[in-house]
Amino acid sequence: MDTNNLKDLWNKQDAIPQPDLNELLKSALKLKNKNRNQMLLVMAMGVATMLFILTIGYFIEPELITTRIGVALIILAIIFFLVSSGGLLRLLMKDADQSLNAADYLQLLITIKEKQLVLGTRIMNLYFAALGMGLLLYMIEYTLKMPLIGGLIAYGITAAWILFNWVYLRPRILSKQQAKISEVIKNLEKVNNQLS
Amino acid sequence: MVFEEIYKHYWKKVFRICMGYVNDRDWAQDIAQETFITVWQQLPNFRNESAIGTWLFRIAANHCLRQLEKSKKHPKEEFPPQIAEQEEPSTDENVRLLYQYISELEEVDRLIISMELEEIPQAEISKVLGMTESNIRVRIHRIKEKLSQKFNSNGHE
Numbered sequence: 001m002d003t004n005n006l007k008d009l010w011n012k013q014d015a016i017p018q019p020d021l022n023e024l025l026k027s028a029l030k031l032k033n034k035n036r037n038q039m040l041l042v043m044a045m046g047v048a049t050m051l052f053i054l055t056i057g058y059f060i061e062p063e064l065i066t067t068r069i070g071v072a073l074i075i076l077a078i079i080f081f082l083v084s085s086g087g088l089l090r091l092l093m094k095d096a097d098q099s100l101n102a103a104d105y106l107q108l109l110i111t112i113k114e115k116q117l118v119l120g121t122r123i124m125n126l127y128f129a130a131l132g133m134g135l136l137l138y139m140i141e142y143t144l145k146m147p148l149i150g151g152l153i154a155y156g157i158t159a160a161w162i163l164f165n166w167v168y169l170r171p172r173i174l175s176k177q178q179a180k181i182s183e184v185i186k187n188l189e190k191v192n193n194q195l196s
Numbered sequence: 197m198v199f200e201e202i203y204k205h206y207w208k209k210v211f212r213i214c215m216g217y218v219n220d221r222d223w224a225q226d227i228a229q230e231t232f233i234t235v236w237q238q239l240p241n242f243r244n245e246s247a248i249g250t251w252l253f254r255i256a257a258n259h260c261l262r263q264l265e266k267s268k269k270h271p272k273e274e275f276p277p278q279i280a281e282q283e284e285p286s287t288d289e290n291v292r293l294l295y296q297y298i299s300e301l302e303e304v305d306r307l308i309i310s311m312e313l314e315e316i317p318q319a320e321i322s323k324v325l326g327m328t329e330s331n332i333r334v335r336i337h338r339i340k341e342k343l344s345q346k347f348n349s350n351g352h353e
């Protein structure tokens with residue numbers, strides 16, 4: 001095969017007929033609206049959470065401040081979990097500029113992905129820390145009303161549960177979450193090396 | 197340059213470059229459409245610092261590379277059915293082989309040869325990819341040799 005023939009063959013590939021401009025723009029708008037709606041949803045969730053915490057603080061009327069802090073921490077933990085598992089992180093981060101040349105673009109994309117990885121880990125750690133702390137604080141008020149031995153057992157079981165979460169569950173969830181993004185980073189780096 | 201003109205002028209080129217990258221007409225169409233959607237969104241920010249072609253091919257190349265983020269299989273985007281469904285035209289066996297061989301190359305080589313065959317000047321390819329011109333020239337030479345070898349080993353003269 002003569003290399004000059006390659007161009008002839010290449011040009012024989014018919015392009016799929018150009019989609020109607022209006023249809024294309026409609027798709028573009030739909031995409032834009034989808035992103036905006038997701039962003040609004042995230043903000044609405046944040047506001048709803050704040051309201052929820054305030055309402056609980058207003059209504060449960062606990063005797064100790066630790067109970068209120070405990071509840072707030074647990075709800076915060078739920079938010080951390082939603083952010084880190086729902087792919088919201090990607091939405092909150094600025095996307096790489098696509099008009100950069102491929103080398104710069106890939107480099108930027110790798111940096112963003114690495115940041116995402118670090119942030120994902122941090123948020124997951126915060127989730128477990130906030131959940132554990134929240135539980136322990138929340139229990140203080142009610143444990144004080146129990147007999148000593150009952151209180152010790154309640155705290156013992158809770159502490160064991162938190163320890164199990166931190167030592168066993170956390171690394172497992174983290175490695176599962178990170179496997180995909182690490183794979184993407186590896187692929188991006190492989191292609192980035194092809195550019196040099 | 198207004199978007200309509202750009203869209204009309206570059207659709208075929210962008211589609212074929214995407215086709216060279218993924219060798220799947222539906223997938224290539226999706227990437228091409230994503231490219232033009234980005235172009236439409238970013239056009240107001242275009243500052244004439246580079247030629248419009250270079251700018252547009254950068255967006256196309258980056259959209260192709262971005263496929264690495266997705267699964268190996270072609271994920272179907274939510275485009276209206278009118279756009280999504282097109283009939284498969286019958287293509288020459290050699291044409292099919294050429295696109296297949298190209299899609300078997302390394303990712304960056306796919307982009308280089310697709311742009312070369314699309315007659316984009318090497319200086320522009322170097323600007324799109326961020327590589328030196330001499331590097332592009334050497335790579336094109338090697339890729340063409342590789343493609344010829346593949347054709348020859350398949351019994352084509």
